[in-house]
Amino acid sequence: MSGYAAEFMDAVRAKNSGEPEFLQAVAEVVDSCNIVLDRHPELREAKILERMVEPERVIIFRVPWQDDAGEFQINRGFRIEMNSAIGPYKGGLRFHPSVNLGILKFLAFEQVYKNALTTLPMGGGKGGSDFDPKGKSDGEVMRFCQSFMTELQRHIGPDTDVPAGDIGVGGREIGFLFGQYKRLRNEFTGVLTGKGLNWGGSLIRPEATGYGCVYFAAEMLATKGDSLEGKTCLVSGSGNVAQYTIEKILDMGGTVVTASDSSGFVYDEAGIDREKLAFLMELKNVTRGRIKEYADKYPSAVFKPVDPALDHNPLWAIKADCAFPSATQNEINAADAANLLGNGVKLVAEGANMPSSPDAVRAFVNAGILYAPGKASNAGGVATSGLEMSQNSMRLSWPREEVDERLHTIMRNIHAACVNAANEYGTPGNYVNGANIAGFLKVAGAMKDQGLV
Numbered sequence: 115m116s117g118y119a120a121e122f123m124d125a126v127r128a129k130n131s132g133e134p135e136f137l138q139a140v141a142e143v144v145d146s147c148n149i150v151l152d153r154h155p156e157l158r159e160a161k162i163l164e165r166m167v168e169p170e171r172v173i174i175f176r177v178p179w180q181d182d183a184g185e186f187q188i189n190r191g192f193r194i195e196m197n198s199a200i201g202p203y204k205g206g207l208r209f210h211p212s213v214n215l216g217i218l219k220f221l222a223f224e225q226v227y228k229n230a231l232t233t234l235p236m237g238g239g240k241g242g243s244d245f246d247p248k249g250k251s252d253g254e255v256m257r258f259c260q261s262f263m264t265e266l267q268r269h270i271g272p273d274t275d276v277p278a279g280d281i282g283v284g285g286r287e288i289g290f291l292f293g294q295y296k297r298l299r300n301e302f303t304g305v306l307t308g309k310g311l312n313w314g315g316s317l318i319r320p321e322a323t324g325y326g327c328v329y330f331a332a333e334m335l336a337t338k339g340d341s342l343e344g345k346t347c348l349v350s351g352s353g354n355v356a357q358y359t360i361e362k363i364l365d366m367g368g369t370v371v372t373a374s375d376s377s378g379f380v381y382d383e384a385g386i387d388r389e390k391l392a393f394l395m396e397l398k399n400v401t402r403g404r405i406k407e408y409a410d411k412y413p414s415a416v417f418k419p420v421d422p423a424l425d426h427n428p429l430w431a432i433k434a435d436c437a438f439p440s441a442t443q444n445e446i447n448a449a450d451a452a453n454l455l456g457n458g459v460k461l462v463a464e465g466a467n468m469p470s471s472p473d474a475v476r477a478f479v480n481a482g483i484l485y486a487p488g489k490a491s492n493a494g495g496v497a498t499s500g501l502e503m504s505q506n507s508m509r510l511s512w513p514r515e516e517v518d519e520r521l522h523t524i525m526r527n528i529h530a531a532c533v534n535a536a537n538e539y540g541t542p543g544n545y546v547n548g549a550n551i552a553g554f555l556k557v558a559g560a561m562k563d564q565g566l567v
C-alpha cells in the first residue's frame with residue numbers, strides 16, 4: 115500500500131483502534147479499490163471511501179433477561195446500520211460470546227459490498243449480542259430474544275432495516291424475535307428474513323447460503339472445464355451454512371470428509387453420505403449436541419479435539435481438492451493455507467465471512483488457485499433473503515424450484531461480475547479484487563448520485 119491508500123488506512127486505524135477485524139476487512143477493500151479511485155478521481159473527491167468506513171448509525175443497548183434459576187442476566191445488544199445507498203439496511207444477527215463492536219462492524223462493512231453484488235436493492239447492516247445460546251433452555255432463549263427485540267424494534271422495519279440470522283441465530287431465534295416485533299408494533303410485515311414457511315418465510319432460504327456457495331464453486335471450476343464430480347472436499351463448521359454446503363456437494367457428485375464445531379472436527383474418510391448428513395442435521399438442529407457424537411456413531415470417522423497448543427488446524431492439513439470454510443472469521447491462517455496448498459488444493463470457496471486471514475488470502479491469490487472471498491461466494495443467503503422480502507411485499511410465495519433457479523442465476527451473475535471486474539482492472543482470475551471492485555462501484559455510484567449524506 116502506498117500514497118493515498120496508506121494515508122487512508124492510517125486514519126482509519128487511528129479512529130478504530132481495538133477493532134482488528136474491522137481494520138482487516140477495510141484494508142482488503144482499500145487494497146482492491148485503490149486502482150478504481152485512480153481511474154475515477156471524482157469518487158476520491160466525493161470522499162466515498164471515507165464515508166463508507168463510517169457507519170451511518172450504530173445502536174448499542176442493554177439486554178436484561180431472567181434465566182431459569184430466576185437470576186437476572188445482562189447482555190449487550192448491537193445493530194450497525196452501515197450503508198443505505200442502494201436499499202434498506204440488510205444483514206444478519208449474531209449471538210455468540212465473542213460478539214463485540216469491531217466484529218459486527220467488519221460484518222456490516224462486508225455486507226454492504228456483498229448485498230450490492232446480489233443485484234438486489236439492499237443496503238448493509240449487521241447486529242447481534244454477546245449472548246451465548248449454547249446450553250440455554252428454549253425458555254431462556256425466548257426471554258432473551260423478546261428483551262433484545264423490545265429495544266431493536268424501535269430501529270428496524272421492512273423499509274428501514276431488515277435483520278436475519280447468522281451464527282447462533284436460526285429459525286428458533288427468528289421466530290421469537292418476529293413474535294415480539296409483531297406484538298409490540300401490531301404489524302405483520304417482512305421485518306425479518308429466515309422466517310418459518312407458514313408465517314412469511316421463503317422456500318430455499320435455509321439452504322441458500324450453502325447451496326449458493328457450491329453453485330459459485332461450480333462456476334469457478336467450469337472456467338477451467340472442471341466440475342465437483344469426484345472431488346474430495348473439506349468443510350468446516352456444522353451449522354446452517356456447512357450443512358447445506360455438504361448437501362449440495364453431494365448433489366454435484368463430490369465427497370465431503372470433514373465437519374467441525376468449536377470443540378474440534380470429525381474426519382470421515384468414507385465420506386459424509388446423505389444418511390450421515392441427516393444425523394448431523396438432527397444432532398445440530400434438534401438435539402443441539404457436539405460434533406464428537408458423529409464419530410461415536412460412525413466408526414469410519416475419527417474425532418480430533420481442538421488443540422490450543424497447535425499453530426494450525428489439522429482439518430486443513432487433510433489432503434483434498436476443494437475447501438469450504440463455513441464456521442467463522444480467521445479460521446484459516448497462513449500455516450493452514452500452506453497446508454492446503456501443499457496438498458494441492460484447487461479451490462477454496464468461503465461460506466463463512468472472512469474465514470481466511472490476510473496472509474492466507476495472499477497465499478491463495480499468489481498460488482493462482484480458484485479462491486472465492488465470502489462476500490461473493492456466500493452471498494446466496496442474503497440474496498434469498500432479498501427474494502423473501504420481495505415475496506412478502508407481494509404477499510405471495512414462490513415455489514421451491516423458482517426460488518432455487520433465481521438463487522442459481524444470481525450466483526452465476528455474481529461470478530460473472532467478479533470475473534469481469536477483475537479483467538477490467540487488470541487482475542484476471544483475482545476474485546478478491548473482482549468482488550470488491552464490482553460491489554464498490556455499485557454502492558459508490560449510488561452514493562455519488564445522492565449527494566453528501
Ligand code: NDP
Binds near residue numbers: 441493
Ligand atoms: P451456525 O450458528 O448455524 O453455525 C456456526 C458453526 O460454526 C458451528 O458449527 C459453530 O460451532 C462453528 N463456530 C462458530 N464460531 C466458532 C468459533 N469461534 N470457533 C470455531 N467454530 C465456530 O452459523 P452459520 O452456519 O449461519 O454461520 C457460519 C458462517 O457463515 C459465519 O461466518 C456466518 O457469518 C456466515 N454466513 C452465514 C449466512 C447465513 O445465511 N446463515 C450467510 C452468509 C454467511 P459451535 O456450535 O461449537 O459454536
Ligand code: 2IT
Binds near residue numbers: 225495497
Ligand atoms: O452474512 C450474511 O450474509 C448473513 N448472515 C445473511 C444475512 C441476511 O440478511 O440474510
